[in-house]
Amino acid sequence: xxxxxxxxxxxxxxxxxxxxxxxxxxxxxxxxxxxxxxxxxxxxxxxxxxxxxxxxxxxxxxxxxxxxxxxxxxxxxxxxxxxxxxxxxxxxxxxxxxxxxxxxxxxxxxxxxxxxxxxxxxxxxxxxxxxxxxxxxxxxxxxxxxxxxxxxxxxxxxxxxxxxxxxxxxxxxxxxxxxxxxxxxxxxxxxxxxxxxxxxxxxxxxxxxxxxxxxxxxxxxxxxxxxxxxxxxxxxxxxxxxxxxxxxxxxxxxxxxxxxxxxxxxxxxxxxxxxxxxxxxxxxxxxxx
Amino acid sequence: xxxxxxxxxxxxxxxxxxxxxxxxxxxxxxxxxxxxxxxxxxxxxxxxxxxxxxxxxxxxxxxxxxxxxxxxxxxxxxxxxxxxxxxxxxxxxxxxxxxxxxxxxxxxxxxxxxxxxxxxxxxxxxxxxxxxxxxxxxxxxxxxxxxxxxxxxxxxxxxxxx
Ligand SMILES: Cc1cc2nc3c(=O)[nH]c(=O)nc-3n(C[C@H](O)[C@H](O)[C@H](O)COP(=O)(O)OP(=O)(O)OC[C@H]3O[C@@H](n4cnc5c(N)ncnc54)[C@H](O)[C@@H]3O)c2cc1C
Ligand code: FES
Ligand code: FES
Numbered sequence: 369x370x371x372x373x374x375x376x377x378x379x380x381x382x383x384x385x386x387x388x389x390x391x392x393x394x395x396x397x398x399x400x401x402x403x404x405x406x407x408x409x410x411x412x413x414x415x416x417x418x419x420x421x422x423x424x425x426x427x428x429x430x431x432x433x434x435x436x437x438x439x440x441x442x443x444x445x446x447x448x449x450x451x452x453x454x455x456x457x458x459x460x461x462x463x464x465x466x467x468x469x470x471x472x473x474x475x476x477x478x479x480x481x482x483x484x485x486x487x488x489x490x491x492x493x494x495x496x497x498x499x500x501x502x503x504x505x506x507x508x509x510x511x512x513x514x515x516x517x518x519x520x521x522x523x524x525x526x527x528x529x530x531x532x533x534x535x536x537x538x539x540x541x542x543x544x545x546x547x548x549x550x551x552x553x554x555x556x557x558x559x560x561x562x563x564x565x566x567x568x569x570x571x572x573x574x575x576x577x578x579x580x581x582x583x584x585x586x587x588x589x590x591x592x593x594x595x596x597x598x599x600x601x602x603x604x605x606x607x608x609x610x611x612x613x614x615x616x617x618x619x620x621x622x623x624x625x626x627x628x629x630x631x632x633x634x635x636x637x638x639x640x641x642x643x644x645x646x647x648x649x650x651x652x653x654x655x656x657x
Numbered sequence: 658x659x660x661x662x663x664x665x666x667x668x669x670x671x672x673x674x675x676x677x678x679x680x681x682x683x684x685x686x687x688x689x690x691x692x693x694x695x696x697x698x699x700x701x702x703x704x705x706x707x708x709x710x711x712x713x714x715x716x717x718x719x720x721x722x723x724x725x726x727x728x729x730x731x732x733x734x735x736x737x738x739x740x741x742x743x744x745x746x747x748x749x750x751x752x753x754x755x756x757x758x759x760x761x762x763x764x765x766x767x768x769x770x771x772x773x774x775x776x777x778x779x780x781x782x783x784x785x786x787x788x789x790x791x792x793x794x795x796x797x798x799x800x801x802x803x804x805x806x807x808x809x810x811x812x813x814x815x816x817x818x819x
Contacts, residue, residue: 374661374678374724397722404681404720405701417678419725445714469790470768471705474714475721557789558703 372415376422380505380534383418387530388507390416396532397421398441399475401468402484420479426534429453438536440479440502448473457538458653459547459566459646463494466551469558479533485519486560488586492519493566494549496583496593500538506531516583519590544571546653548646551585552638554629561586562630565618565642567650569601575655577601582614582647587622587639594621597643606651614647615640665726667692668736676723683707683718685726686733694734694763698792705791708764709733715771717790734763737770745815746770749808750801757795765791769805777813781806 373390377383387394395414397403398421406412420426426441429450436453444464447453454461467476467490481489482502495515502518504511507530515536520526527533551564564585572578582597596617604610619640626632660675667690674689683700686692686709698704700719707718710732718733737744746769749755756762765788772779772787779787784805785798793801 372678374722376727399720400722400725401702401720404722407679408700417722421725443714468702469705470715470771470787471708471717471790472702472720474711474716557786 374417374419376419378422378424380423380425383420383423383532384505384507384530386416386418387532390418390530392529394418398477398480399443399472400480401472401476402480420532431540433540435540436536436538438478438538440533440535441477444468444473444476445470447478456541457498457547459549459568459650460491460494460498460500460538463549463551463566464491466490466549478536482515482518483525483527483533485521485523485525485590487522487589487591488561488564489591490549490551490561490564490585492591493564493583493585494547495536495538495566496591497549497566497568497581498538498547499568499581500536502533503535503537504531505534510534512537516591516593521589541657542570544573544654544657545569545579546650546655546657548649548653550642550646550649552630552642560629563587563622563624563635563638563642565639565646567643567646569606569647569650569654571651571654575605577604577606577610577651580647582618582643584618584621584639584643587624587635589623592621594618596621601647606647611644611647615644618643661724661727663724663727665728666730668732669730674723678722678724680723681719682709682721682723682726682731685723686718686731692733692735696760696763698760698764703790703792704761705764705768705788706761708767708791710767710771713771713774715768732767734767737766744770745812746773746805746808749804749811753800753804753807755796755800755804761791761793761795765793765801765805769808772805773809773812777809777816779806779809 375386394416397419426439430437481491547568549566551561553559566583570579580598580601584592600613622636624635696706698706709718
């Protein structure tokens with residue numbers, strides 16, 4: 369590792385100042401479960417590391433009448449222990465919980481998962497399906513963007529120099545809504561998604577789907593929000609024909625890599641299967657609330 | 658740049674040390690404080706041999722910067738026994754021969770303690786999932802899982818009968 373300086377600001381403003389005054393290549397540190405591995409491997413050599421965990425606002429989970437505000441430094445284990453969030457967003461909760469082991473959960477954050485910008489990041493498709501937004505702060509002010517707009521390619525984000533995510537905003541669960549996330553890995557734990565799907569949908573009183581968001585992971589350079597998948601579901605009772613259309617639309621959206629963990633054909637097929645299964649689980653949850 | 662002056666608590670003792678930004682908590686535990694119970698199996702968060710508790714939460718010491726320990730309470734394998742009395746999990750690992758080379762053992766014991774502190778009566782499935790971040794190349798895991806379940810049962814018994 370070659371990092372030189374370490375700063376632990378106590379406020380968002382101080383963090384912005386520290387990043388702004390830093391030479392190019394400075395990094396923010398949240399849980400460190402990606403950053404420390406990259407430092408050790410020599411993949412990154414930041415002159416300054418700015419630890420976000422000293423900022424109280426970034427460490428809290430707030431529930432208001434309209435939504436949840438989840439600080440960017442909240443670790444997986446902390447969010448997993450928030451019973452109300454888990455009850456309202458089981459899909460997001462499960463996706464975040466799939467990241468690594470118990471040890472990794474003690475540190476890993478959603479902001480780190482998103483900004484590390486791996487195409488296979490587990491919490492990302494679930495957050496996109498949930499319609500989550502993030503608050504981005506920086507020297508030129510504060511802006512709010514949809515999660516799907518943050519990552520621009522493997523390892524790349526749309527954040528400007530010195531900007532960082534301060535919190536995630538997720539709506540309160542609406543009536544007759546449900547979400548779910550599934551991934552395929554060769555083992556049962558501790559592996560990187562070969563393909564994944566997050567689904568969030570809303571039904572009307574008769575059980576017809578009125579809104580849907582479907583996101584796929586690990587099948588393209590970034591997680592995808594697939595409009596054709598949503599179209600396949602909206603207006604239907606989520607019958608077999610609609611689910612078959614969903615699966616076909618999901619497979620059609622895939623542009624995956626070919627590697628030893630999954631061929632193009634396999635990832636493309638499995639993305640459709642996962643989208644269908646996740647939609648089935650989301651529908652069960654929607655009917656139950 | 659100058660070294661960081663870190664004030665922290667390790668196994669209930671106040672500790673002060675100097676470190677570079679690039680040093681991990683695992684580096685200073687082993688090399689500065691002589692607490693060599695925590696092992697480095699991989700240095701990348703995959704094996705769990707470096708497991709320690711940070712404010713009661715299980716973490717990989719290889720994925721925490723030493724400077725991040727400032728103001729936190731760290732518990733390592735050396736802080737698990739009460740004086741000369743082994744913790745029931747340690748005792749059970751010995752009785753059940755839940756170790757062979759022993760490299761993974763400190764991490765498993767610390768991780769198992771974190772589980773039983775939260776859930777005194779876990780199912781086998783819960784134990785296996787909780788310990789999925791601890792790798793063992795020798796035992797095949799079965800004896801480890803059994804030792805944790807037996808230790809949990811004995812600790813519950815102890816809690817009831819005193
Ligand atoms: C053993 C192991 C298993 C893993 N398993 C999985 C898995 O199953 N699924 C999965 O998706 N990932 C997995 N990961 C990767 C990693 O744990 C996750 O991506 C995690 O969510 C990263 O969060 P962090 O807080 O630790 O990020 P950090 O390492 O702190 O940061 C990661 C990157 O994001 C930047 N960053 C962090 N926070 C912010 C912010 N608020 N604003 C802007 N930029 C920010 C950092 O500068 C850095 O470039 C695993 C890692 C390990 C070591
Ligand atoms: S040495 Fe830390 S997880 Fe392997
Ligand atoms: S006893 Fe050798 S690695 Fe577990």
